[in-house]
Amino acid sequence: xxxxxxxxxxxxxxxxxxxxxxxxxxxxxxxxxxxxxxxxxxxxxxxxxxxxxxxxxxxxxxxxxxxxxxxxxxxxxxxxxxxxxxxxxxxxxxxxxxxxxxxxxxxxxxxxxxxxxxxxxxxxxxxxxxxxxxxxxxxxxxxxxxxxxxxxxxxxxxxxxxxxxxxxxxxxxxxxxxxxxxxxxxxxxxxxxxxxxxxxxxxxxxxxxxxxxxxxxxxxxxxxxxxxxxx
Amino acid sequence: xxxxxxxxxxxxxxxxxxxxxxxxxxxxxxxxxxxxxxxxxxxxxxxxxxxxxxxxxxxxxxxxxxxxxxxxxxxxxxxxxxxxxxxxxxxxxxxxxxxxxxxxxxxxxxxxxxxxxxxxxxxxxxxxxxxxxxxxxxxxxxxxxxxxxxxxxxxxxxxxxxxxxxxxxxxxxxxxxxxxxxxxxxxxxxxxxxxxxxxxxxxxxxxxxxxxxxxxxxxxxxxxxxxxxxx
Numbered sequence: 015x016x017x018x019x020x021x022x023x024x025x026x027x028x029x030x031x032x033x034x035x036x037x038x039x040x041x042x043x044x045x046x047x048x049x050x051x052x053x054x055x056x057x058x059x060x061x062x063x064x065x066x067x068x069x070x071x072x073x074x075x076x077x078x079x080x081x082x083x084x085x086x087x088x089x090x091x092x093x094x095x096x097x098x099x100x101x102x103x104x105x106x107x108x109x110x111x112x113x114x115x116x117x118x119x120x121x122x123x124x125x126x127x128x129x130x131x132x133x134x135x136x137x138x139x140x141x142x143x144x145x146x147x148x149x150x151x152x153x154x155x156x157x158x159x160x161x162x163x164x165x166x167x168x169x170x171x172x173x174x175x176x177x178x179x180x181x182x183x184x185x186x187x188x189x190x191x192x193x194x195x196x197x198x199x200x201x202x203x204x205x206x207x208x209x210x211x212x213x214x215x216x217x218x219x220x221x222x223x224x225x226x227x228x229x230x231x232x233x234x235x236x237x238x239x240x241x242x243x244x245x
Numbered sequence: 246x247x248x249x250x251x252x253x254x255x256x257x258x259x260x261x262x263x264x265x266x267x268x269x270x271x272x273x274x275x276x277x278x279x280x281x282x283x284x285x286x287x288x289x290x291x292x293x294x295x296x297x298x299x300x301x302x303x304x305x306x307x308x309x310x311x312x313x314x315x316x317x318x319x320x321x322x323x324x325x326x327x328x329x330x331x332x333x334x335x336x337x338x339x340x341x342x343x344x345x346x347x348x349x350x351x352x353x354x355x356x357x358x359x360x361x362x363x364x365x366x367x368x369x370x371x372x373x374x375x376x377x378x379x380x381x382x383x384x385x386x387x388x389x390x391x392x393x394x395x396x397x398x399x400x401x402x403x404x405x406x407x408x409x410x411x412x413x414x415x416x417x418x419x420x421x422x423x424x425x426x427x428x429x430x431x432x433x434x435x436x437x438x439x440x441x442x443x444x445x446x447x448x449x450x451x452x453x454x455x456x457x458x459x460x461x462x463x464x465x466x467x468x469x470x471x472x473x474x475x476x
Binding site for chain 2: 065066067068069070080082083084086087090091103104107108110111114115117118121125129130131133134139142145146149153158161164165168169
């Protein structure tokens, strides 16, 4: 099965959580919008009246005739197929629960630079962004980090799942966007660097991160480095 | 199986999406935190070190020994058991995709009154709330409404699922929080009232809405009526 991933071609964004799972498993996939005419194909599919089950937004995945949207939903579908999800129902619900909590965290990370409207420029909501980012660094980052630290500690020895890859991506993104805050928060939380290193050393991930397929972080994506938001 | 739902006892909030599914199916459940000593039980479970798979936040559901958190995850678990989800994998992924899109919409509805920080009072972010609410009413509400209008139109005749109940709840909440905006938006979208009426007429929902179990909307919940945010 060749999977088709549809996502904006110039950012990591939400698509990156899917890319990491596909790359970790050395899956056969095409990153459609990064191919010639790919953006046209993506927009055509989104707008097609023949699409009985349209996505609200990218990313979405085509697997044969099935089109699946929503990052966590795509990962839930891919997980068992890529060896990145456990077998039992309760175990799968737990991994999905972690993934949905990461999704919540990601929205909050995004909204630090766009607290008023995604359709406005950062410059038009910079003052509000400073207030929101301060709350995020002070209250939300430690709360989410401690939750995942606890979850990992209580499930030591569990096999790596797509949620572990997504947690790795959160760490990468937060280190990029908030280097000072993350340095401070990681000091008393050595599990963060350990988790990052563990995932980065997996062959599929290592190869991917060194390849041109890994788009660099930038200021069009979800994680943006604006020093004034880093305290 | 008697389900135990854990959620804040004084608001509809995210717990309401689960309550609607349980009530529609006349399921046997306890709304734990609304019972005597229930808040203590909820907080104890959240903080228990013996909980190998802790929730990040309410709502969560206990079903036998399994504790499941994240609203959409709970509904995905309950759906097939309550006759509110289709059978096939692709069909279930579609319903879950809709639910996750509702979850995104709900965060945006919440953030209209708390664009800066959930931990601050509304009064401390009122100016920012006005800007965010304006964007929500003008850009986001019509975009989400049209997406669900299209999804319903392209899947006419499909059996009612938990996502349909959740869409009903979104309509209820938006009508409460933004009565002027919703009146204007509903005029060219008669499907909204039709969907609301269709779900409200289901025996389990009709009984529930008339019962004291349905908490009234209020200004502690996710949907809040602040006239200055309604344009």
